[in-house]
Amino acid sequence: MSKPPKRRPFPRSKVCRFCADTSLRMDYKEPGILKAFVTERGKIIPRRISGNCAKHQRQLTTAIKRARNIALMPFTVPRR
């Protein structure tokens, strides 16, 4: 019995974007950068998909959560 081949719905980027480009800094005051790391519904994209390293993913998470707190980013985007 052979299992069906697993499919990857998301293309996985292998390198952490923040490590690759040190000029790219995450800041809760700049939702423009953070927006790339949340889904359309406003959920944080997991490391396994975004390819971020652990350190940067942690920083990113705090940044996104702070931005949510002051209404710069949504907690959820309601479905229309």
Add this chain to the structure above:
Amino acid sequence: MRRYECVVVLDPEVPDDDVRLFSDRFSTVINTGGGEIIKIEDWGLKRLAYLVRKKERGRYILFDFVGVPALIAEMERQLKIAEEVMKFLSVKLDDEVDLEAFKAASQEAMPPAEVPQEPAPTETAEAPAAVEAAEEPSEEEAAAEPQPEAAETAPVEELSASPEAPGTTPAETETETKKEGEQA
């Protein structure tokens, strides 16, 4: 002394004069609490990611200052009381700040510090006043009184320091103080 940053979201219906009064009020809070203001930024009206108090927009003000933990407690207490404040968030940026070194650095960085921010869309119908305000060099009197015609959305005020004794602070382990008003 520690360096903090505090973003305050004000009610969008607060008039510009009151916004200036508000930032003056909190600068005095910081100064009397033994703090030192590095900068105050007005980001103007911004669209909120979700409704807060049933409002779609908010006026963002950023306070960047150096102070002791007790100052943050006092500041947040007053922010909670202030009626026009919809949300606020204080973040500790740095644990140990050498105030003297910082002052020296900011003195040098004075000319490039006045970066004009892009004005956020506002509903304030004060077009002629804005033109007037743009013409005058806003750097020198930034520390001074609120000018009635400076209805610009993005005055970056560099408040230079008053002489202040940098005392060593009782060490507390608070990483960050977050507060939120109500959420939509």
